[in-house]
Amino acid sequence: MPKSTSNQRRRHEARVLVPPKTPRRFYGHGIPGVDVDKLAGKLIVVEGADGSGRSTQIRWLVEWLEGCGHSTVQVGLKRSTLVSEELNRAQQGNILSHTTLSLFYATDFADQLENIILPALRAGQMVLADRYIYTLMARDIVRGMDKEWLTNLYGMALVPDAVFYLQVAPEELVQRAFAKYSALDYWESGMDLGLARDMFDSFLKYQALMAEQFKRLQRIYGFHIIDGFRAVEEINAELRKKISAVLAGHRLK
DSSP, X not given: OXXXXXXXHHHHHHHHHSOOXXXXXXXXXOOTTOOGGGOOSEEEEEEOXXXXXXXXXHHHHHHHHHHTTOOEEEEETTOOTTTHHHHHHHHHHTOSOHHHHHHHHHHXXXXXXXXXXXXXXXXXXXXXXXXOHHHHHHHHHHTTOOHXXXXXXXXXXXXXXXXXXXXXXXXXXXXXXXXXXXXXOTTXXXXXXXXXXXXXXXXXXXXXHHHHHHHHHHHHHOOEEEEOSSOHHHHHHXXXXXXXXXXXXXXXX
16 A cells, blocks of 8 residues: 555544534523633533433443442432522422523523532533423423523533433323322423423323423533333443543534
């Protein structure tokens, strides 16, 4: 083989074998004063409706990651020490407008972002989020909130290293909810929207609307859809494989 051809081949192999480094960034304005280049950890998000298996998958992923020597931190909706209790009380009383409730959730997210997620990433930890801004945006859009306003509001969010959406049909979700709780949740059924008088019918309609919005958001944000209608072990194996690729520095397709 000619020397020039051999050199070209080696250069091509180097380009293939060395994964490109994806720069850290926020979706929009971000958090002032944050040097994203110093966020050495990884942010992994698992999205999906109640009953999709999110919590189980995250619990298994934490066990796996910590078994591999990674330090992990978990975050999720309504876990801020600043507003989570007040948010729960407001939801129980159903006393807030859609805009006020949206800002409540945004405050909950911002507090966790600034005081848990970013410090953990600076320390090189693995942050696993049990839902992120996508659920919040989908909920608000279904309730008639302005899409541009929401995009600007959640411009504070850091772009995760990987987002996985566990997709499960509404008909399966309702069966899982009954099997686990013997009842349906008021908010997860969208009863505040007046979609139907019966909670069962409202649940199916609301979850279908949420699934539609997640499809739209997936086209915008490019997260990965995971078939959630499979054995827990099979789903977890797929997530481990994809997260291993992220840890190795590869970009998921």
